[in-house]
Amino acid sequence: MSQPDMIKELLLAQDQDGKLSEKQVKILEAAVEIFSEKGYAATSTSEIAKKAGVAEGTIFRHYKTKKDLLMSIVTPTLTKVLAPFMARDFVKKVFENDHNSFEDFIRLLIKNRYEFAKKNLPIIKIFLQEIAFHEEIREQYKAIFNEQVKKKFFAIIEHFQEKGEITDLPPTTVIRLSITTVIGHLFTRFIVLPNQDWDDEAEIERTIEYIMKGLRKDER
Amino acid sequence: MSQPDMIKELLLAQDQDGKLSEKQVKILEAAVEIFSEKGYAATSTSEIAKKAGVAEGTIFRHYKTKKDLLMSIVTPTLTKVLAPFMARDFVKKVFENDHNSFEDFIRLLIKNRYEFAKKNLPIIKIFLQEIAFHEEIREQYKAIFNEQVKKKFFAIIEHFQEKGEITDLPPTTVIRLSITTVIGHLFTRFIVLPNQDWDDEAEIERTIEYIMKGLRKDER
Amino acid sequence: MSQPDMIKELLLAQDQDGKLSEKQVKILEAAVEIFSEKGYAATSTSEIAKKAGVAEGTIFRHYKTKKDLLMSIVTPTLTKVLAPFMARDFVKKVFENDHNSFEDFIRLLIKNRYEFAKKNLPIIKIFLQEIAFHEEIREQYKAIFNEQVKKKFFAIIEHFQEKGEITDLPPTTVIRLSITTVIGHLFTRFIVLPNQDWDDEAEIERTIEYIMKGLRKDER
Amino acid sequence: MSQPDMIKELLLAQDQDGKLSEKQVKILEAAVEIFSEKGYAATSTSEIAKKAGVAEGTIFRHYKTKKDLLMSIVTPTLTKVLAPFMARDFVKKVFENDHNSFEDFIRLLIKNRYEFAKKNLPIIKIFLQEIAFHEEIREQYKAIFNEQVKKKFFAIIEHFQEKGEITDLPPTTVIRLSITTVIGHLFTRFIVLPNQDWDDEAEIERTIEYIMKGLRKDER
DNA sequence: AATGAATGAGTATTCATTCAT
DNA sequence: GATGAATGAATACTCATTCAT
Numbered sequence: 001m002s003q004p005d006m007i008k009e010l011l012l013a014q015d016q017d018g019k020l021s022e023k024q025v026k027i028l029e030a031a032v033e034i035f036s037e038k039g040y041a042a043t044s045t046s047e048i049a050k051k052a053g054v055a056e057g058t059i060f061r062h063y064k065t066k067k068d069l070l071m072s073i074v075t076p077t078l079t080k081v082l083a084p085f086m087a088r089d090f091v092k093k094v095f096e097n098d099h100n101s102f103e104d105f106i107r108l109l110i111k112n113r114y115e116f117a118k119k120n121l122p123i124i125k126i127f128l129q130e131i132a133f134h135e136e137i138r139e140q141y142k143a144i145f146n147e148q149v150k151k152k153f154f155a156i157i158e159h160f161q162e163k164g165e166i167t168d169l170p171p172t173t174v175i176r177l178s179i180t181t182v183i184g185h186l187f188t189r190f191i192v193l194p195n196q197d198w199d200d201e202a203e204i205e206r207t208i209e210y211i212m213k214g215l216r217k218d219e220r
Numbered sequence: 221m222s223q224p225d226m227i228k229e230l231l232l233a234q235d236q237d238g239k240l241s242e243k244q245v246k247i248l249e250a251a252v253e254i255f256s257e258k259g260y261a262a263t264s265t266s267e268i269a270k271k272a273g274v275a276e277g278t279i280f281r282h283y284k285t286k287k288d289l290l291m292s293i294v295t296p297t298l299t300k301v302l303a304p305f306m307a308r309d310f311v312k313k314v315f316e317n318d319h320n321s322f323e324d325f326i327r328l329l330i331k332n333r334y335e336f337a338k339k340n341l342p343i344i345k346i347f348l349q350e351i352a353f354h355e356e357i358r359e360q361y362k363a364i365f366n367e368q369v370k371k372k373f374f375a376i377i378e379h380f381q382e383k384g385e386i387t388d389l390p391p392t393t394v395i396r397l398s399i400t401t402v403i404g405h406l407f408t409r410f411i412v413l414p415n416q417d418w419d420d421e422a423e424i425e426r427t428i429e430y431i432m433k434g435l436r437k438d439e440r
Numbered sequence: 441m442s443q444p445d446m447i448k449e450l451l452l453a454q455d456q457d458g459k460l461s462e463k464q465v466k467i468l469e470a471a472v473e474i475f476s477e478k479g480y481a482a483t484s485t486s487e488i489a490k491k492a493g494v495a496e497g498t499i500f501r502h503y504k505t506k507k508d509l510l511m512s513i514v515t516p517t518l519t520k521v522l523a524p525f526m527a528r529d530f531v532k533k534v535f536e537n538d539h540n541s542f543e544d545f546i547r548l549l550i551k552n553r554y555e556f557a558k559k560n561l562p563i564i565k566i567f568l569q570e571i572a573f574h575e576e577i578r579e580q581y582k583a584i585f586n587e588q589v590k591k592k593f594f595a596i597i598e599h600f601q602e603k604g605e606i607t608d609l610p611p612t613t614v615i616r617l618s619i620t621t622v623i624g625h626l627f628t629r630f631i632v633l634p635n636q637d638w639d640d641e642a643e644i645e646r647t648i649e650y651i652m653k654g655l656r657k658d659e660r
Numbered sequence: 661m662s663q664p665d666m667i668k669e670l671l672l673a674q675d676q677d678g679k680l681s682e683k684q685v686k687i688l689e690a691a692v693e694i695f696s697e698k699g700y701a702a703t704s705t706s707e708i709a710k711k712a713g714v715a716e717g718t719i720f721r722h723y724k725t726k727k728d729l730l731m732s733i734v735t736p737t738l739t740k741v742l743a744p745f746m747a748r749d750f751v752k753k754v755f756e757n758d759h760n761s762f763e764d765f766i767r768l769l770i771k772n773r774y775e776f777a778k779k780n781l782p783i784i785k786i787f788l789q790e791i792a793f794h795e796e797i798r799e800q801y802k803a804i805f806n807e808q809v810k811k812k813f814f815a816i817i818e819h820f821q822e823k824g825e826i827t828d829l830p831p832t833t834v835i836r837l838s839i840t841t842v843i844g845h846l847f848t849r850f851i852v853l854p855n856q857d858w859d860d861e862a863e864i865e866r867t868i869e870y871i872m873k874g875l876r877k878d879e880r
Numbered sequence: 881a882a883t884g885a886a887t888g889a890g891t892a893t894t895c896a897t898t899c900a901t
Numbered sequence: 902g903a904t905g906a907a908t909g910a911a912t913a914c915t916c917a918t919t920c921a922t
Contacts, residue, residue, distance in 0.1 A: 023882080039353050041261035045917060055883040060918060125352070132349060133259050169426055177430050180404025181397070188396050206389055210397050214434030241906075265892060275908045280893060282906095463903080479793050481701035485896060495904040500897060565792070572789060573699050609866055616848050617841070617870050624840030646829055650837050654874030681885075705913060715887045720914060722885095883922080891915070898908080 006120050007032065009076070024062050026052040031069055036122035040070050040130050071137075074130060077123050078140055084112055085149040094156055102160040103212055110182050110204055117186045125191070166215040174215060181211050226340050227252065229296070244282050246272040251289055256342035260290050260350050291357075294350060297343045298360055304332055305369040314376055322380040323432055330402050330424055337406045345411070386435045394435060401431050446560050447472070450516055464502050466492040471509055476562035480510050480570050511577075514570060517563050518580055524552055525589040534596055542600040543652055550622050550644055557626045565631070606655045614655060621651050666780050667692065673736035684722050686712040691729055696782035700730050700790050731797075734790060737783050738800055744772055745809040754816055762820040763872055770842050770864055777846045785851070826875045834875060841871050 007028050030052035034043045045066050049056045063069040084090065094100055117124060131137045157171040166174065185207045189198060227248050250272035254263045265286055269276040283289040304310065314325055337344060351357045377391040386394065405427045409418060447468050470492035474483045485506050489496045503509040524530065534540055557564060571577045597611040606614065625647045629638060667688050690712035694703045705726055709716040723729040744750065754765055777784060791797045817831040826834065845867045849858060 021881080039259070039261055041259055042353065044915075046915085056917090057884065057919080058882055061881070061883095064918095066917065129349065129352060132345070133257075133262065173423065173426050176404070176408050177401070177427070180408065181401060184396070184400025184404050188400065203393065206393050207397070210434040213436065214430040216433060243907080264890080266890085276892090277894080277909065278907055281908095284893095286892065461902080479699070479701055481699055482793065484894075486894085496896090497898080497905065498903055501902070501904095504897095506896065569789065569792060572785070573697075573702065613863065613866050616844075617867070620844030620848065621837070621841060624836070624844050628836050628840065643833065646833050647837070650874040653876065654870040656873060683886080704911075706911085716913090717888070717915075718886055721887095724914095726913065883920105885919105885921095887917105887919080889916085892913100894912070895910085896908105898906105899904105900906095901904080 006123060009080075021062075023052070023054050023058055027054060027059055027062060027069075028073065032073060032122050032126065035070065035073070036125040040066075040126070041133075045069075070126075070130065070134075073123060074127055074137055075140065077120065077127050078137070079144060080116070080120070081124070081127070082144055082149050083116075084109065085152050086144075091152045091155055095159060102163075102165045102215075103208065105156065105160075106178065106182075106211055107204075107208055110185070110208060113182060113186060114189075114200070114204065117190050121190055164217055167217050169215075177214065178211050181207060181214075226343060229300075241282075243272070243274050243278055246274060247279055247282060247289075248293065252293055252342050252346065255290065255293070255350075256345040260286075260346070261353075290346075290350065290354075293343060294347055294357055295360065297340065297347050298357070299364060300336070300340070301344070301347065302364055302369050303336075304329065305372050306364075311372045311375055315379060322385045322435075323428065325376065325380075326398065326402075326431055327424075327428055330405070330428060333402060333406060334409075334420070334424065337410050341410055384437055387437050389435075397434065398431050401427060401434075446563060449520075450513060450563075461502075463492070463494050463498055467494060467499055467502060467509075468513065472513060472562050472566065475510065475513070475570075476565040480506075480566070481573075485509075510566075510570065510574075513563060514567050514577055515580065517560065517567050518577070519584060520556070520560070521564070521567070522584055522589050523556075524549065525592050526584075531592045531595055535599060542603075542605045542655075543648065545596065545600075546618065546622075546651055547648055550625070550648060553622060553626060554629075554640070554644065557630050561630055604657055607657045609655075617654065618651050621647060621654075666783060669740075670733060670736055670783075681722075683712070683714050683718055686714060687719055687722060687729075688733065692733060692782050692786065695730065695733070695790075696785040700726075700786070701793075730786075730790065730794075733783060734787055734797055735800065737780065737787050738797070739804060740776070740780070741784070741787065742804055742809050743776075744769065745812050746804075751812045751815055755819060762825045762875075763868065765816065765820075766838065766842075766871055767864075767868055770845070770868060773842060773846060774849075774860070774864065777850050781850055824877055827877050829875075837874065838871050841867060841874075 007025060027048065030048045031043075034048055034051060045059055046056050048069075049059055052059075059066075059069065063072060079086065094105055127137075131141065153175055154171050157166070157174050160166050161168055161171070161174075169177075185203070189200075189203070227245060247268065250268045251263075254268055254271060265279055266276050268289075269279055272279075279289065283292060299306065314320055347357075351361065373395055374391050377386070377394050380386045381388055381391070381394075389397075405423070409420070409423070447465060450468055450472075451465065467488065470488045471483075474488055474491060485499055486496050488509075489499055492499075499506075499509065503512060519526065534545055567577075571581065593615055594611050597606070597614050600606050601608055601611070601614075609617075625643070629640075629643070667685060670688055670692075671685060687708065690708045691703075694708055694711060705719055706716050708729075709719055712719075719729065723732060739746065754760055787797075791801060813835055814831050817826070817834050820826050821828055821831070821834075829837075845863070849860075849863070
């Protein structure tokens with residue numbers, strides 16, 4: 001039920017000394033579970049305390065406010081959602097090897113994000129819900145995206161456009177269409193119809209094929 | 221800011237005699253606006269009352285509970301989101317005219333939903349947020365989708381597959397990929413980057429092209 | 441279920457012209473029923489209106505306040521509870537006929553009050569409950585008792601003491617003991633154990649005998 | 661005004677460890693006082709909080725609901741009202757000493773209950789008022805009476821009937837008449853006319869005499 | 881560090897009452 | 902006379918947060 005890896009990573013992100021109090025783990029686990037089920041606003045701190053098996057006051061020893069607790073969950077996730085594009089050598093790797101194709105790139109992306117979504121589902125749900133209501137989260141996200149991700153993504157798209165692998169639509173549009181399709185797959189897979197029988201291997205390949213065909217340069 | 225048409229339609233859905241008390245309109249307008257900004261759980265009835273310019277008690281004369289008020293906003297929207305597929309002669313129209321292509325169908329769909337999204341944005345936001353937290357909304361939505369929409373959509377997809385216009389992937393996958401792309405466009409357009417300069421005509425055409433190419437039958 | 445006679449008498453007491461609007465009857469019936477079940481404070485006017493089948497406002501056309509409605513039920517009852525002792529010729533009748541005994545008096549009293557309790561139970565319940573909480577009711581009751589009943593009762597007791605039929609205890613004590621026993625019988629009969637099988641004839645005779653023996657003058 | 665002994669006993673009944681928070685005492689004192697004056701339904705929790713000198717939330721930390729608070733007052737009283745009859749050796753004591761008379765029994769009862777009523781008046785008032793409106797209280801009372809008191813009382817009455825000390829009326833009737841007279845005395849003394857000058861010693865003896873004579877076996 | 885009692889502002893909802901129709 | 906929409910104060914209860922232990 002609980003996903004200890006996920007929580008451990010959250011804790012590492014929060015407490016660089018690695019001093020993870022046992023109570024703190026319990027609080028985070030409880031918060032993630034309830035926030036993702038009922039939403040931040042509809043969750044009470046006393047509920048979290050009860051599920052975590054700690055006193056109400058203990059939460060506030062570790063997190064100044066309820067919102068602090070939320071942010072301590074959401075902020076590390078923020079970066080991890082975009083993580084693949086933030087690695088320093090990410091673009092370099094894509095470029096340097098001449099026989100890397102756009103398809104390889106998309107396949108890498110889709111599989112990587114599939115694993116990430118699978119592992120971090122509850123936190124991602126919280127993130128998706130709360131970004132709509134908290135300006136700070138939006139700001140943080142935009143900052144990271146604009147400063148660290150945007151340029152790299154553009155570079156990649158333009159690289160493959162120059163190589164003639166994909167259509168010459170405006171890069172913004174290419175990015176929108178491809179990301180949208182990737183996210184749409186994950187969303188359907190994990191949130192809309194998580195209980196349906198999925199042949200994940202096949203579905204991923206079909207999604208890749210759809211993107212590739214959709215973005216293929218018209219040979220004319 | 222307020223979208224009177226949208227509210228009027230809500231009221232018509234609620235009160236078939238068209239007896240729209242002025243206060244009731246104000247309450248709905250206020251509720252839609254605040255719910256969509258802050259979310260249902262984070263919105264207080266006193267806030268709604270203040271913005272609507274009515275006494276707090278007045279809200280409860282028209283809606284038994286706060287949740288009732290939410291449902292009176294969401295339920296009519298539920299059907300309208302799926303409306304195009306619920307029209308009786310919808311499938312017939314698609315089929316009967318032999319020169320109707322899959323592209324015509326997608327273009328109709330995408331333009332129609334674009335207009336709908338543009339007009340009903342706040343309510344759609346509420347709907348998207350709250351469907352995650354309220355079992356009843358999910359149930360209602362599933363019921364409508366399964367009973368009224370699913371079969372028709374399958375019929376259409378299979379029709380065009382038989383005509384050889386689109387690829388022979390499982391219809392479920394075809395539906396997922398196309399709907400995902402349409403929704404992804406609207407989501408980016410109206411929610412993620414509503415303030416960006418959009419050349420909507422062009423962007424719609426590009427989206428259609430992407431879907432068409434992505435689903436095109438491999439000629440081999 | 442409803443006791444129309446009881447209500448009619450209430451109405452007569454309230455409206456000397458006998459103009460009993462149909463709605464007014466319904467309101468009183470509803471109020472008596474709900475007040476006696478749940479108590480005045482726990483009953484809402486909207487509940488009364490609903491049960492009476494009238495609009496909320498209609499109650500306040502006939503009774504200025506909710507308390508007014510209560511008083512219009514309780515006040516006439518006030519006098520009727522003590523009615524036998526208020527009749528002008530009550531004492532005279534007891535005295536004038538030389539062969540009237542104390543036992544006759546007690547028997548008359550006990551039977552008369554038994555019939556009264558049987559017929560007016562719900563109103564009496566209201567009266568008993570609310571006299572504890574409303575100073576006005578207490579004041580009214582004391583006034584009537586002191587001005588109209590006390591002296592007569594004393595006169596009767598002293599009359600039979602002089603005749604040597606009953607013990608020479610202080611009249612206050614005699615009154616307390618006899619009234620207490622009469623009321624105690626009715627209370628057990630109608631409120632504590634109303635559903636038990638009662639042989640009322642026998643039980644009344646036993647009660648009379650108990651009072652008679654308890655108050656008999658010691659022959660010595 | 662407040663009766664600390666009474667409250668202390670309530671607290672002991674509620675908290676067997678004797679850990680009586682000071683605030684909790686204040687809350688109970690305030691609740692007893694206001695409930696007994698205005699009745700449960702007409703008393704607001706904010707009023708109790710104010711009189712107790714605590715925050716409104718504090719009440720709900722100790723008692724889940726307002727009704728819980730009422731029950732925590734009424735339930736211990738329930739048993740104490742019937743306490744004399746619940747002692748294990750109660751009947752034995754009455755029987756074993758051959759020269760114990762019915763009069764001794766009644767005198768013991770009447771004096772004991774007089775002291776009890778004197779000490780617990782406000783709580784008894786609450787009990788008497790609220791038993792009329794709360795099914796749970798009635799059920800609890802009936803259960804205790806039927807299981808613990810009824811049989812013993814019958815045994816005592818039948819014992820003295822066999823000894824020829826009291827009349828051969830049905831025991832139910834004997835019980836009704838005697839209890840009614842005892843309660844009637846207390847009711848008049850403490851509730852109807854608490855402010856009158858009472859010669860309690862004398863009045864108690866007169867009441868005992870009335871019961872004894874009323875129930876005496878006719879010698880014939 | 882951890883507790884949990886205490887707080888008082890805030891919550892959804894109900895209430896008795898008014899008044900235009 | 903009767904209605905019922907409208908009110909705003911009041912209600913029981915919850916909340917995030919504080920702080921003495």
